[in-house]
Amino acid sequence: MSVIHExxxxxxxxxxxxxxxxxEIEDLRRMHRRRAPRMFWDYxxxxxxxxxxxxxxxxxxxxxxxxxxxxxxxxxxxxxTQMVGHDVTLPVALAPVGMTGMQxxxxxxxxxxxxxxxxxxxxxxxxxxxxxxxVAQHTTAPFWFQLYTMKDEDYVDRLIARARAAxxxxxxxxxxxxxxGQRHRDLKNGLSAPPxxxxxxxxxxxxxxxxxxxxxxxERRGFGNIVGHVKGVDDPSSLMAWTAQQFDxxxxxxxxxxxxxxxxxxxxxxxxxxxxxxxxxxxLGADAIVVSNHGGRQLDGALSSIRxxxxxxxxxxxxxxxxxxxxxxxxxxxLKAVAMGAKGTMIGRAYIYGLGAMGQRGVTRxxxxxxxxxxxxxxxxxxxxxxxxxxxxxLIPEDFEGRWQA
Numbered sequence: 001m002s003v004i005h006e007x008x009x010x011x012x013x014x015x016x017x018x019x020x021x022x023x024e025i026e027d028l029r030r031m032h033r034r035r036a037p038r039m040f041w042d043y044x045x046x047x048x049x050x051x052x053x054x055x056x057x058x059x060x061x062x063x064x065x066x067x068x069x070x071x072x073x074x075x076x077x078x079x080x081t082q083m084v085g086h087d088v089t090l091p092v093a094l095a096p097v098g099m100t101g102m103q104x105x106x107x108x109x110x111x112x113x114x115x116x117x118x119x120x121x122x123x124x125x126x127x128x129x130x131x132x133x134x135v136a137q138h139t140t141a142p143f144w145f146q147l148y149t150m151k152d153e154d155y156v157d158r159l160i161a162r163a164r165a166a167x168x169x170x171x172x173x174x175x176x177x178x179x180x181g182q183r184h185r186d187l188k189n190g191l192s193a194p195p196x197x198x199x200x201x202x203x204x205x206x207x208x209x210x211x212x213x214x215x216x217x218x219e220r221r222g223f224g225n226i227v228g229h230v231k232g233v234d235d236p237s238s239l240m241a242w243t244a245q246q247f248d249x250x251x252x253x254x255x256x257x258x259x260x261x262x263x264x265x266x267x268x269x270x271x272x273x274x275x276x277x278x279x280x281x282x283x284l285g286a287d288a289i290v291v292s293n294h295g296g297r298q299l300d301g302a303l304s305s306i307r308x309x310x311x312x313x314x315x316x317x318x319x320x321x322x323x324x325x326x327x328x329x330x331x332x333x334x335l336k337a338v339a340m341g342a343k344g345t346m347i348g349r350a351y352i353y354g355l356g357a358m359g360q361r362g363v364t365r366x367x368x369x370x371x372x373x374x375x376x377x378x379x380x381x382x383x384x385x386x387x388x389x390x391x392x393x394x395l396i397p398e399d400f401e402g403r404w405q406a
Contacts, residue, residue: 019358022365025329025350032103032356035211038204039189040102044352047296048181053304054296057327060304064336065395069382079375081386083344084170084266084287084321089119090371091338091386094363095325095346096146096172096270101129101221102193103356105214109138111355114363116141123172123346126159129193131224132166142169146270148177149255150246155230160262162225171263172290176271178251181298194221214359257284270325270346271298273308275315282319288343289316292325295348303402306337310401313341331373335381339389340396 022028033041047054079090094115100107108130115122116139123144124135135143145163150156163171195201205212215221226243227233233242248255260267269281270290281289291305291312305326313322324337325346334345350370354362378384381393 019361023369025353025366025369028353028357028362028366029349031358031362032353035208036103036356037195037201037208037211039186039191039195039201040099041356042185042189043099043191044097044103044349044356046183046185047300048183048298049300051296051300053293053300053302056304057293057296057306058329058333060306061327061329061333061336063397063400064306064340066332066336066377066381067393067395068380072382074379074382074384077375077379077384079371079378079386081344083121083323084268086121086169087119088121088344090334090367090374091342091344092334092367092370093121093144093323093344093346094123094351095348096123096125096128096144096174097348097352098125098127099129099193100125100352100355101218101224102195103352104211104359105218106130106134106220107355108135110360111351111363112139112143114351114360114367115143118364118367120367121170124168126225127223129222129224130220132159132162132168134220134224136166142167144168144170144172144268146172146174147259148174149248149251149259151248152230152246156259157262158229159225160259164263164265170266170268170287171259172268172270173256173259174270174294175251175256175277176273176292176294176298177247178249179247181294181300183297193223253280253284260284260286268323272312273302273305275311278312278315278322282316286320288321288323290323290325290346291342292346295326306340307401309337309340309342331370331375332377334370334374335377335389336394338386339381339391339393341391 081088081091083093094111100111108124108128112122112135121144123146125146126148145168190196266287268288268290269286271292272278272281272289273293278289291309293302293305305324309324316322321343323344323346324342328334328345328347329350337345351363351366354366383389
């Protein structure tokens with residue numbers, strides 16, 4: 001894809017130019033970077049502190065090699081499987097990503113529509129721009145809803161009731177954000193939704209015509225699940241003050257159990273990085289857990305999700321499904337996680353790149369790329385179905401999990 005085409009796609013309104021040739025997630029990443037305002041690009045493409053964990057989430061996948069097989073019948077392949085009882089066309093769910101509607105106008109709606117059409121679950125974040133009701137109104141398939149634990153229990157109860165009324169088929173409770181990790185880029189950029197009009201922001205927005213024109217066409221520019229639903233929160237300034245005080249520092253397993261009881265349906269616990277925590281989650285009766293470090297945006301210096309996956313699988317056995325999140329940028333990454341034992345995966349940045357680059361078409365293109373890479377790699381490894389994949393398809397370094405002193 002030429003640099004000229006990339007630039008034109010960043011300034012010309014969407015749909016005015018033919019789609020560029022996109023063959024890998026990295027193509028979408030470059031397009032997204034050119035099109036999105038700096039503060040929202042940095043929000044997507046950054047981690048906390050030194051960003052070590054953010055980098056290693058992806059680079060550690062490269063340490064795992066694939067075992068090629070030949071003279072194997074590769075016909076009649078299928079990438080379909082199930083995740084918590086849902087039929088999926090690929091072992092992937094779209095992860096919850098805050099402020100998705102700032103990467104592209106009506107971003108959550110567009111991503112949910114793309115996921116529904118493709119046949120994979122979409123997870124709406126509590127900190128979304130489009131509300132639960134917005135997404136439900138524009139889709140027909142049930143989606144998952146991600147819940148942050150907050151001090152305002154009345155608001156949390158009403159949020160759960162709204163998700164239930166919207167027909168959400170699973171509640172994803174995020175456990176690893178009782179407080180925010182220090183994210184240098186967000187602090188320096190003055191991240192907010194909608195963006196604060198500082199001289200630096202105005203100068204940057206002046207170069208992002210395509211993004212700006214799309215945003216002018218929508219009324220959804222604030223946190224749709226919060227503004228108007230919390231007493232005293234009616235504008236961005238009051239929202240930021242409320243949010244800063246709301247994350248629940250006192251969260252414990254008893255509170256998690258109460259949230260699960262309130263939902264009384266399929267529950268997925270996200271943010272597990274420790275075998276003991278995984279056992280506790282399974283004991284509570286979680287339908288699935290997500291091995292995740294919040295995309296490297298919380299505890300910098302934590303090990304990558306893929307390194308920790310084997311010990312967490314050993315800890316929970318068959319008591320619940322295990323998904324892997326953080327670091328996936330290709331279909332081969334998905335295959336490696338599934339072959340190691342994950343029932344499925346969650347992708348965040350991989351689809352956000354597509355959304356930021358080309359809207360709904362970009363999310364669809366990202367999923368198509370991942371599915372094709374997964375399918376071809378599965379065939380070359382000598383397998384034709386997802387349930388055939390196992391560690392025998394991988395070459396894993398002997399010291400991959402590391403020898404660490406506790």
